[in-house]
Amino acid sequence: MGNYGNRVQFEVYQTMPNPAADRLPVVFEEWEARAREVLEDGPYYYVAGGAGGERTIASNLQAFGRWKLVPRMLRNVEERDLSIELFGVKQEFPLLLAPVGVQSIIHEDGEIATAKACAAIGVPFITSSASSVPMEQIAAAMGEAPRWFQLYWSKDEEITASFLKRAEASGHSAIVVTLDTPMMAWREYDLKNVYLPFLIGEGVGNYLSDPAFCAKLEKSPQEDPQAAIMYWTQIFGNAGLTWENLAFLRAHTELPILLKGILHPEDARLAIEHGVDGIIVSNHGGRQVDGSISALEALPLVCEAVDGRIPVLMDSGIRRGSDVIKAMALGAQAVLIGRPAMYGLAVAGEQGVKEVLRNMIADLDITLALTGEKSVQDLERSLLFEAGEK
Ligand SMILES: Cc1cc2nc3c(=O)[nH]c(=O)nc-3n(C[C@H](O)[C@H](O)[C@H](O)COP(=O)(O)O)c2cc1C
Numbered sequence: 001m002g003n004y005g006n007r008v009q010f011e012v013y014q015t016m017p018n019p020a021a022d023r024l025p026v027v028f029e030e031w032e033a034r035a036r037e038v039l040e041d042g043p044y045y046y047v048a049g050g051a052g053g054e055r056t057i058a059s060n061l062q063a064f065g066r067w068k069l070v071p072r073m074l075r076n077v078e079e080r081d082l083s084i085e086l087f088g089v090k091q092e093f094p095l096l097l098a099p100v101g102v103q104s105i106i107h108e109d110g111e112i113a114t115a116k117a118c119a120a121i122g123v124p125f126i127t128s129s130a131s132s133v134p135m136e137q138i139a140a141a142m143g144e145a146p147r148w149f150q151l152y153w154s155k156d157e158e159i160t161a162s163f164l165k166r167a168e169a170s171g172h173s174a175i176v177v178t179l180d181t182p183m184m185a186w187r188e189y190d191l192k193n194v195y196l197p198f199l200i201g202e203g204v205g206n207y208l209s210d211p212a213f214c215a216k217l218e219k220s221p222q223e224d225p226q227a228a229i230m231y232w233t234q235i236f237g238n239a240g241l242t243w244e245n246l247a248f249l250r251a252h253t254e255l256p257i258l259l260k261g262i263l264h265p266e267d268a269r270l271a272i273e274h275g276v277d278g279i280i281v282s283n284h285g286g287r288q289v290d291g292s293i294s295a296l297e298a299l300p301l302v303c304e305a306v307d308g309r310i311p312v313l314m315d316s317g318i319r320r321g322s323d324v325i326k327a328m329a330l331g332a333q334a335v336l337i338g339r340p341a342m343y344g345l346a347v348a349g350e351q352g353v354k355e356v357l358r359n360m361i362a363d364l365d366i367t368l369a370l371t372g373e374k375s376v377q378d379l380e381r382s383l384l385f386e387a388g389e390k
Pocket residue numbers: 046047048098099100101102128129130150178260282283284285286287315316317318336337338339340342
């Protein structure tokens with residue numbers, strides 16, 4: 001698929017000399033600023049904000065600045081290849097849409113809009129356990145397009161098992177187990193704004209539609225929504241889990257299992273020991289531990305421990321094409337796109353997500369060519385110069 005970026009550039013410049021006044025942004029910072037304008041304080045800070053003093057958010061972004069690309073010349077980069085393969089499945093691009101819960105607070109079409117945009121562009125969508133609508137509705141909107149399911153491992157084993165079964169039945173082809181959120185972090189803005197979407201019944205679509213969840217309620221969620229939400233707050237997270245519990249997931253699904261939220265190389269080793277199929281290096285976009293190592297800093301250390309035995313993916317701070325290249329040169333097989341896509345959703349629904357993804361891919365393709373590389377699969381550390389303060 002060579003020349004994706006050049007085609008997009010051409011498309012954009014063709015709208016000259018009269019670009020529409022209501023044109024969508026191109027610049028990441030403008031998407032963010034427009035999202036700020038259209039969202040109320042509660043939802044905006046829920047999406048953009050993070051844990052504590054937001055030092056992890058800052059270091060996620062700064063970490064990319066420490067690595068610099070060292071472009072190579074005269075290497076015939078006319079035809080590029082952005083494709084990768086994960087778990088035996090080929091993907092056109094090395095991107096996935098990060099699992100993001102409660103998208104109804106960002107746009108009325110929520111996950112359905114995002115999932116359709118992903119299907120149209122060819123980027124796999126990761127359905128969150130905390131999606132606004134049941135996973136089956138999202139799947140139905142996507143047709144045959146690729147999707148994975150993100151599991152929040154509930155305190156109630158029957159709900160966890162039921163989610164796995166439903167995910168498989170609705171055509172999700174891998175399970176992402178998020179380990180860094182057994183409870184919501186100390187998020188200063190959400191506490192200041194007294195904003196928690198779940199308490200107003202947003203982001204609980206998978207639970208309210210779940211037979212195992214509903215079996216535990218005295219009255220149906222329709223009859224007594226408040227009681228259903230109270231029960232949700234009791235069973236949502238599980239801080240009691242240990243590595244031994246992974247066997248439970250293995251016993252309940254045939255799908256590849258990835259662990260999301262791995263930052264320590266020793267945890268990467270444990271993950272492999274316990275037979276998982278992939279790792280996602282992530283600090284949850286700085287939303288869980290304030291002052292944590294950035295995901296990009298953790299990435300090469302984790303990759304060293306993994307030593308190519310299983311795929312390593314990464315998220316937290318990917319904003320532009322060159323960020324994707326840096327992450328892949330440091331060992332990631334693919335990256336997850338979180339907030340940029342959510343700002344696109346806030347500003348223009350499905351079309352906004354499409355444009356954000358299209359532009360990210362175009363930027364990636366062009367920057368790849370300009371660094372002298374033809375294929376994302378060949379990216380190596382030798383392309384990078386490490387500069388600046390540690
Ligand atoms: C509003 C919001 C909701 C999120 N919900 C989830 C979720 O339900 N499950 C999950 O594993 N990660 C969740 N994440 C984390 C993302 O999957 C991803 O790790 C993070 O957005 C990456 O950081 P970045 O967006 O700054 O690049 C959420 C992130 C945001 C911004």
